[in-house]
Amino acid sequence: MYKENNLIVNSEQTNLLKELTSSLETCNRFYFSVAFVNFSGLQLLLDALKEAKQRGVEGKIITSTYLNFTEPKALDRIREFENIDLKIFVTERNIGFHTKAYIFEYDDYFKVMIGSSNITQSALKSNVEWNVEIISKNDESFIQQVISEFHGLWDRSTVVDDFFIQDYKQFIKNIDRVTSSQTMIYEKAEYIVPNSMQHKAMENLERLRNLGEKKALVIAATGTGKTYMSAFDVKKLKPKKLLFVVHREEILAKAKETYEKLLPNSNLTFGMLTGTRKDFDADYIFATNKTISRYYHRFNSNEFDYIIYDEAHHVTAETYQHVIDYFKPDFMLGMTATPERGDSQSIFGIFDFNVALEVRLHDALEDDIVVPFHYFGITDIDEIDLSDVPVDDLDEITKRLKVNERVDFVIEKMKFYGHDGKKRKCLGFCASKEHARYMAAEFNNRGIPSSYLSGEDDVPVREARIAELEDDLNELQVIFTVNIFNEGVDIPSVNTVLMLRPTNSPIVFIQQLGRGLRKYQDKSFLTVLDFIGNHTKTFLIAIALNGNRYYDKESLKVAISTGFAHLPGATHIQMDKISQERILAQIDQEKFTSMKYLKEEYFEFKKMNSGRVPDLLMDYYKYDGAPDPVRFIDKEKSYLNFVAKVEKDQQLQQLLAYESFEKVLKWLSSMLPLKRIYDFIILNYLLEHPSVTIDEVEQEILKWVEMVDEDSVFHAMEFLNQKFFDDTQKKRVPKLANLHGERLTRSHLFEQLLANPNYKRYLYDVIEYGLFRYEREFGEDYLGVPHFKLYEQYRMMDAALLSNFRKTHSSFRGSGLLVNGKDYFLYIDLHKEADIKESINYNDKIIDRIHFQWETPNKTSQGTDQGKNIIFNQDRGINLHLFVRKFKEIEKNSIEPYIYIGKGNTISFKGEKPIEVQLELENTLPQQLYTELTEKV
Known part of the structure; x- marks a missing residue:
């Protein structure tokens, strides 16, 4: 003891x-x-x-x-x-x-x-x-x-x-x-400074402008301060004339107020352009999209130096297009929380694919841009049995949730856990309108002033209820609703969220959670009470809370057993033991790579997409918590093949019947998610230009990353020229580009594909998705050569491309050890497959967060050149790069990727064929990863 x-x-x-x-x-x-x-x-x-x-x-x-x-x-x-x-x-x-x-x-x-x-x-x-x-x-x-x-x-x-x-x-x-009254000092302009998100966005905007770019997009979760960020940038840039366009009139005055607060004594005039006000002569004009679309001809096309479009996911609409096409500002900025894609045009294309910053929920928590949340997963009462009800059978779910004992239980837990602040300001998310109406009535009967809202209530009614909830002197404490508060509604003072329905979508879960995360005076945290039943999709809660784009059974189970310890700051997640056991059992039973599971995941996402077939990868990019479409690609070799199969869509099947198009689509899809962005940047340029020089490629790459070396640029051009393909690869992958000296031109086939709007649409989508997912996961940092980022996932075959290997890439093979010059790539399985009979039982293991034990291939002896390079790696200038995975397979027939944990140096060794090597890592393993790789659940 x-x-x-x-x-x-x-x-x-x-x-x-x-x-x-x-x-x-x-x-x-x-x-x-x-x-x-x-x-x-x-x-x-x-x-x-x-x-x-x-x-x-x-x-x-x-x-x-x-x-x-x-x-x-x-x-x-x-x-x-x-x-x-x-x-x-x-x-x-x-x-x-x-x-x-x-x-x-x-x-x-x-x-x-x-x-x-x-x-x-x-x-x-x-x-x-x-x-x-x-x-x-x-x-x-x-x-x-x-x-x-x-x-x-x-x-x-x-x-x-x-x-x-x-x-x-x-x-x-x-x-x-x-x-x-003394706290008002912090509202003075000289005391307001950019938060981390705003500062980074401004840096990237400046970098893009220095490269000659005239447009950019900022994607950031609600409550992260996008309006302030734009005002800081305007303050720095000092445009003479500014146009700020907003989709909803109710937030226009707030935007104007923010600018006036940050730009006092600037000798500027601030005006509005709405249905009731027409301040045409103001220096800085804040306009609704409807009003500016009617009056834009009153201004010269170059009238404004800087134009900002708030809620920029709406700019694909026709009312915006006339305005965007007409004005020629020095710089145009779009801001959005959800980069939805219109049917006709990509929002990213409108802003020349320049994303200055993207901040999702978990980034915002880490940067302390939103308040932390305290999540309590509470096992629902025994009387509620949803085990045999499909999650989309809302009528039956509603019927079973309308139990008086459950209302008492919810109120009991609300009183037990309490809330931040004097008055409870609560949103309760229900299964249906009937359920919301029932909950409001029962809460009122029990003395808790409540109301309910649905899509049938018009905007004035919603605004009135929200105002009542926010008013400390008003008795209203709870608004029950279905889905109308998922997005786009800002109620900063909300301090409690009730999850009262089965979770059938991580997207919806994150949206509903996000309703209470905006910072507000005297609000230090959000209380989230989730009543977890026994329905078959309970495990989706864990996927939503985990926050990682990629996941597997092991990482999810470790996250649950450690209370999601990897979440940043004071955010706290606590599930009672019954809920934990229930979720862990479901994860064990679920087959995440099975067609059955993937189809369910796809059709649930389709519902989120307003019932439209999400035939583009970029459809998934707009939602925090969306499924990872690369898993659909892994199943059918391209996303379009997957959609055509599950939708039984004859038009898509016809499109895919053209063999060359399907081969190109499969090849581009096989590179997702991108581990090096250069190749797709070149292809993106070739979508609109017949050729590109090495200097032009370098300039395009610098729009995405802070720097690039010339050798990697040329290696990417050679790669697209298929210089490193063997004969089998050349037969399997149609050629898209030809290299002539330092110029790359479209191939005849690529020209043909781009001439067909349908083929171009889907090629464009794969390339666009690859670029923006890379930007989200890797940022703008230059990673050097070899091009590896710590703790990212890689396949063994990636090493050739990422180390600028100059021979046929398919020849770059080895049994756990690959070599390119002075770079040695060690691929290590921590748990060997029990059914595989090895000639030797390798004893590879993580000793602690900075030490690793590895055994060389079994033919390696200390006297050979390779043996000496490994055991004396520092003296010989050899880089030992370590890639590890917990298991080769977690689900049958699904090979797991490796995780790059950086370079290691040999500090001791013993034995022959194999040599047992003790390595000291150059980077201490993060606690979360160490736990994931070593914890047994």
């Missing part, structure tokens, strides 16, 4: 919250003394405190009035636990209170944690904190001193009774009233 003293820090591996909850689950008694307690931290401990109460464990908690940081709401909540005695140390002017100590009593020893952490979400999960854990026997002098000191503080502290609570609440209220 006794162990060495332990330093507890917040990391991917662990945090103080985890240590506290595990100790509360096992101790006999506990004593806390902390300077302050916030509800944001207390909420994370509620379940552990409840379990301790059920075990009969008693505790004492001391906190203080120091700096008035302790929240009355947190004190109220602690007092509800009959097993906890609560006192407060009332500080004076000359006496502060700084203790942060957590003491746990066991049968014959004590565990003490003393350090820097108070009870707040950040202190328990994400702040840089040091807490020392000491375990000592009951009779040791250190423990006696700690307990004596605690009792001394206890005797000097005040009991938190009704009188104290009321007095303290009034005191805090008075402070809030006095200090609220």
Whole structure:
């Protein structure tokens, strides 16, 4: 039981919250003394405190009035636990209170944690904190001193009774009233600075403009500050005339207000162009798309230096097109949360494929652009049985969810977990209109003022309800709805989200979760209560929360078992044991690569696509949480083949009947997701130009990445010329380009394909998707040669292309070891297949996060050149690149990729044929990846 003293820090591996909850689950008694307690931290401990109460464990908690940081709401909540005695140390002017100590009593020893952490979400999960854990026997002098000191503080502290609570609440209220006006200083322009997203977007906009580009697109989740970002860029660029176009009139005034706030004393005039206002002469004009489409001829075509289109996913509409075609600004910026594609034209094409930045939900959490969320996965009541109901049978689901006991259960959990802020401002997502109507009526019957909204309610009704919810003085606490708040609705003050229906789409789950993540004054977190039933698709919750584009059974199971520890900041995900076991069992049973599963995933996405056949890969790009279409490609060699098969679409089948087109489509698709962007940048240029020179290629590449070496540019041109193809590959892949010196021209076949609009549409789509997915996953960093990014997935065959191998790529083969000059590529399976009989049992393993054990191919001896290169790699200038995978196959007939963990250097070796080598990694393995590769679930 006794162990060495332990330093507890917040990391991917662990945090103080985890240590506290595990100790509360096992101790006999506990004593806390902390300077302050916030509800944001207390909420994370509620379940552990409840379990301790059920075990009969008693505790004492001391906190203080120091700096008035302790929240009355947190004190109220602690007092509800009959097993906890609560006192407060009332500080004076000359006496502060700084203790942060957590003491746990066991049968014959004590565990003490003393350090820097108070009870707040950040202190328990994400702040840089040091807490020392000491375990000592009951009779040791250190423990006696700690307990004596605690009792001394206890005797000097005040009991938190009704009188104290009321007095303290009034005191805090008075402070809030006095200090609220002082916070206005942060609204002054000189105090507002760009957040990380805004700063990066501005840097990339500047880079694109320096390359001569005149258009760009920014994709960022709702609440990340796109309008402020554009205003910062305008402030920096100082255009004389600006046009800001908005799709919805209700947010126009807010945009204008933001610009006026950031550009005071600028001698500029700000005006609006709407149905009721016509400020034609203003320097900076904020217009609705409908009004500007009627009056654009009132301006010269070069009137505006800078034009911004907010909600830019609408620009493919005809009303926008006339305006875009007419004006010739120095720069045009589009901003959107969801880059939807119109039927006629790609939004990316309208902005010349220049994406200055893309920020999705998990990026926003990592950069602290949105508030963290506390997600509680709660097993639904036994009376709700959805195990035999298809997830799209909404009538039957509604019928089974309309249970009074469930309403009581939901309210009970809402009261148990509470919410941030004084007034509950809650959105409840239901299965149907009838379900929403029922929930609102039942909540009202139980004294919780509620309303419901559906697609049948017009905009004024919705806006009125939202205003009531946001108003602290209005009694409305909950709005129940179906899907109308999934996107495009901004209710910043929402502090609670209820998931009351089976999750059948990760996209919808993320959209609904995102409704409460916008930052708002005095809001520090969002509470999410998800009532998890026994329906067959419960595991989709894990896919949505995991946040990774690619996933497999193993990574999902590890994420669940570790409480999604890889999620950044103070975000917290907690599922009860029954929900965890239910989801893990479903993941074990599900076959993610089977045609049955892929078809279900496809048709669910089709519903999200308004029922239209999503025949383009870019259809998937617009939604956070969308399926990975590359898995459809893996099944049928091209996405179009997959769609034609599952839709039984004769037109697509006819299109694919042209063998050369199908071969080209399959070849381009086989490179997805891209690991090197240069080749597709060249093809993208050739879609619109008959030829391209090496200098033009380099210029095009610099629009996507910060720099590129000339050898890699020429290697890409040679590759497209099929210089490294063997005869079999040349028969299988039609040639798209011919190299003449330093100029690449379209092949005759490529010309023919592009002359057919249908063929061009689908070739264009594969290339476009490849480029933008690369940009999302790799960013603009130059990766050098070989072109590998740490912790990305690779296949063995990728090494030839990415290391500029100058021979036939199909000859670049080996049994776990490939060599190109001074670059050695080591491919390692951590768990060998039991049914494969090897002539030798390789003992390859991760020793710890910085050391690795690898055994060379079994014919390698220390005396050979290859053996010496491996064991003396640093002296000989040899780069040992390590690629690992946990299993070769997780699902039958589906080969797993490798993960690049960087370079390693030999520090010791022994043995012959094979040589056992101890390697020190140049990059410490991230905790999440280390856990995934080593954890057994």
